Amino acid sequence: MTGSAALPRDLHPLAWWTWAIGLATAASLTTNPLLLLLVMGSATVVVMARRSGHPFGRSFRLYVLLALLTVVLRVVFRIVFGGQEVGHVLLDLPEVPLPDWAAGVRLLGPVTSEALLAGLYDGLRLATIILCVGAANSLANPKRLLASVPPALYEIGTALVVAVTIFPQLADSARRVRAAQALRGGATSGVGRLRRFLVPVLEDALERSLALAAGMDARGYGRSGGATARERWTTGSLLLLALTGICVGTYAWLDPTAPRVLALPMLAAGASVAVLGMVSSGRRVHRTRYRPDPWRGPELVTAGVGVAVAVLAWYVSHTEVAVAYPGVDVAPYLSPLALVLGVLGTLPAVTTPVPATAPVRREAAA
Template sequence: MIHRLAWVSWVGGTLVVLSTTRNPLYLALTLACIAAVGMRVRSESWAGPASVSPLRFGLVVISLSTLFNALTVHIGRIVLFRLPAWLPLLGGPITLEALVYGFLNGVALTGIFAAFTVLNQALPVRSLVRLVPRAFHQVAVVMSIAVTYVPTTLRQFQQIREAQAIRGHRTRGLRDWIPLFVPLLIGGLERALQLAEAMIARGFASSGERGHDTLTRLVIAQGLLVLLIGWLLRLVWNQRILGLALMLAGSGLVLAALWVIGRRVPHTDYRPEPWTGRDWAVVLGAAVAVAPFLLPLPGLGRETIFYYPYPALTLPGFDPIIGIAILGLTVPALLSRKPSVVSDHQRKLEKLSSDPL
């Protein structure tokens, strides 16, 4: 298992690359990296199939984005055809440049979605929950329930659709959705009540107030206020350094308060996740991949990153060093299969039983 925070750094890396560049070559390379990691994750025994396939998502988003951009942005030299000018928003020249830019935006969005799908499949709910600061433990539990709820709800919806179809139901108008949503909603509520009951029966305290006292709450509010003032100073009055200092101080206050509250919420972790060399490798790979995109490194063709098809379509440039750097995102797919967590766990247990306490 790769540590949850290492996974987060990997997702962060892909997000930085995907949101910085519109160069189709770099985008394609990043997508290939995500696909490689995704296939690796799927081959691990316990990851189930994604509820929405990124491929299907990609098809829809790319076509919508291409269509929308081409129809609404009328800039560019290569005119494909013209729509009559009296059409609001849509009227005017439809250009190849707008079409291409819309397509590239769609590709980037698809990549972002795919990266999150991989994260969702790679991490068990337990790890996702632990990503939430412990001060918000209750929120984290709600989140985990939501994550496990989605597939169940999808299955239920399928069942209901079949059940209504056999009563001769056809979905033509808006009203025809009622027989599908009423049972889904009521079934969902029934399940929620049942779950609440089960959690209480298992001693899950509903008193969310434990560990939150007035002081720490005030500190959080103060921290947020300082953060806001710093941001305004930077943005509106152009006080860059003072603003940055205040923002840092504000975030520090909020984090410290969360840490203090988190320590007071009584909670232990079953099977803590160790941080190993593999996790360093993942973080390093992500860092290498984002470096050319964030840092003004000398000797790199950084202009190839900021590819822009307007006003006239040009061929994108490619810097092989940046290309190789992006490959840092494949590290999670390249790591050797480590002995499973079970044996690790058993080793600890054996140690526990052999150590005279």
């Protein structure tokens, strides 16, 4: 890359989230384990190539562990609650009798290979979505993300940013607590070590969250006390009408028996009123635009890759059903289009600039 793309800088956080949401959307449209593994590999490659040295850049390992735990639990649930007699029985467990009010629910029983594969496929899909969210959290700066949220969505944006930064804060707290305990010594195994580790980590993460909230409140972030009663009534009425129109339009669009005039026209009207309401609400929230994040070519390429991956996944799920949703009785395979879909997500690893703060390598520090 040449020009501004070659200079070290942090990519716009919305570009990373658009890319990650595109990959997560593709994962939700398939149960093919090969394609899911390719999507997971794409997310991992990009994170390893473009994560920064900030604390949130070290949170990807927690998401990997959570994804592995999800797969294991999904398979275990299939064994415990999904016993079935149809298929190739691998393990014949005794079925636990349940009362009449639990009819339709089976506890244990024969475990078939088809049930295990179905649980594995579902678990891989959930794990891929978790890994994509973890990739976005490891690449996008949460503070810059909050600064990029439109003023009208201040409350929602604040809640979302605080929610998605839980794991990064836990990762940084765990690293610092582990380093402090290594210097102090003490119990190195067993329940004592676990208690000495978990309590400080949770306490530190909670204190940092409270400090962030207190700092935002002290600076008057998002405060709109200067709005008049008329402005509040106007904004509230517009948003309420927009919500009603969107709900009615969505219901009419999903119900084929409803009048068509209540479907797309009502959705369009609700969306238009919502835009007016957000514009009116955005005027009440004043924020500084000091040093805004630029949106350049690498951001367009990264967001475009996410959109392209989602569109290709939708196309594959509708035109190549056997590839997107393979049965548990046949070996999964990939078509050329599905292979392109799985590899396309790695493109930001070479088209985006190196982050301004590179992670500290152990071999470099030695």
